[in-house]
Amino acid sequence: MTTTTSVPMSPVNVARQIRYRDAINEALRQEMERDENVIVMGEDIAGAAGREHLGFIDSWGGAFRTTQGLIQQFGNQRVLDTPLSEAAFVGAAIGASSTGMRAVAELMFVDFVGVCLDQLINNAAKMRYMFGGQVKVPFTLLTRIGAGFGSAAQHSESFYSIFSHMPGLKGVVPSDPYTAKGLLIASIRDDDPVVYFEHKGLYGDTGPVPEEPYALPLGKARTVRQGSDVTLVGISRMTWVCVEAAQELAKAGINAQVVDLLSVSPIDYDHIVDSVRRTHRLVVVDEDTPVCSLASDICARVAEEAFDYLDAPPSRVTAPHTPVPYSRPLENTYLPNAARVVKTVQGLFRSGR
């Protein structure tokens, strides 16, 4: 029941600081350089497809510029702008990946997954099993999560939980530039289908990132802050909400350990259970909605595997069971924040607990 490996907090002796967005771009570029079977497809990932007589003008480079410059380097046979037809191109990426390619497809927002979910759950996730192990599907789906930008209900969701729920899929939620690069390289190199969740609120964040390619382990969490009184588990951007809360709690004499989940499938339960056995309290902070969520799952696992160590009920701070609203005061209320985390943690320390 011990965690033998986990993801380090940050790279050692790296001075170079780049943005989360650029870390994603660099990972794609380096993997395409390494392996000619790696192709990238999606809507406007280059832009201006079909106007090659103007040169590869790369008018968009992706809705969030994460694929900028790739078409100039790799051409329009490996950087494929698609028609607006996610079911077809996600399915085609799965078909290509099961016949010798290592395809990366971009789904602009996770909210759009409904139009291609069948391909993900009935083909990508199940083909290897249904076929008795005859096929590998080294397919990566890039997609985006995150509220806080006034994009309302259909461009802001964070539902990674539906992918965690599906046997056959893996999923990662990088939280900074270092993990963004290392987990994307690992996702592309992995022989199973992986869904890679970029958080829109992290694109501008900078951090140390090694220039050379490196892969971080899939399915491993990391501790980003040591503590002894309560374990806070953060998912994607919520990790930094946990850190902010931990700083507040420290002022009140509560020493919180912050675990950054990093993978939503496989989930590093061992890392969390280990931590809770030492801190005796758990709060999971999840930007997703609360019902049948990753947060509920982690609480259930800890209740089963660390019941005797718990001094308080495993608890959650999540979005409410509502769609993401538009207007600023509503959206600000929707999102988990440090104040809610602090209050929830303090509740676990009241007398009688």
Add this chain to the structure above:
Amino acid sequence: MDLDRAGLLSLYRTMVTIRRFEERGIPETGQRRMSASVHSSAGQEAVPTGICAHLTDQDYIASTHRGHGHCIAKGVDPKLMMAELFGRSTGPNKGKGGSMHIADMSKGMLGTNGVVAASVPLAVGAALTSKLKKLGRVAVAFFGDGGSNQGVLHESMNLASVWKLPVIFCCENNGYAESTPVEYALSTANVADRAAGYGMPGFHVDGMDVFAVYEAAGQAVARARAGEGPSLLECRTYRYYGHTVFDNPLTYRTKEEEAYWRARDPLKLFRERVVPEGLVSAQELDGIDRQVEQQMDEAIKFADASPLPDPPQLYEDVYVSYPKDMMKRGANMEV
């Protein structure tokens, strides 16, 4: 017609193998209480036979819930298919797939598929692989008249056309989506009419006549191999039995209609064409019938003698790599 004697006999053998696999394998599967979800393609044999005669093991097909015929025509061993239907570990899918997921990657067979038209983009992706790696392979996406109304098919036809991929979209129009007649559910006179909307040629052929299918498929496959892009090939055919074994088709169609189509049986049409022309003899065809019957006996014997999967196999092949304990962690499993 570019078919020599061996080619003709091969077409016939494939069609008879499909027919007898369906007519013997499905009831035998039922007797072993193995599956409720088995779909017979008896009556539709000419379609996969005429198309796959143009393909090699390196080419790809993606199939449907009614896919035994596609498997056999693409070269999957009926003996192994029988084992799969019986849930045996010797099946190509080790007993994990059954009728609706039979796959044989060594034959370019990307699986029968339980979701209508869901396999179509897989064929598009396989064709993309072929194009990018310059392999010269083509991919056939099979679907039915029911599948012809699924959005993913339309997206896939557009994408394959835009990217000029070597795909043959093959509609096996058997007249019914479960119990819903095609003339009710289709907005155009023929499925093939829709090809125009995607900038590709559309062929509408008699799917009971293996020569008509062979001829049209030859053009579509040649176009794909030449890098000229996809085609839509609609083959009008008929399924002799219900949607599944539980379906009584006489609740939605007539005996007269069934008799009309049975009079145009693909095996019968084949004989009526080749025997009078002296291309092959009736005795030779009778001999194939007997050989196939024996092959089915052996397939059933092989399947029955094959071991069932061990329960711990349940956890295998979910992923290439994943923590083993995660498959059952918290589930309180007995094995």
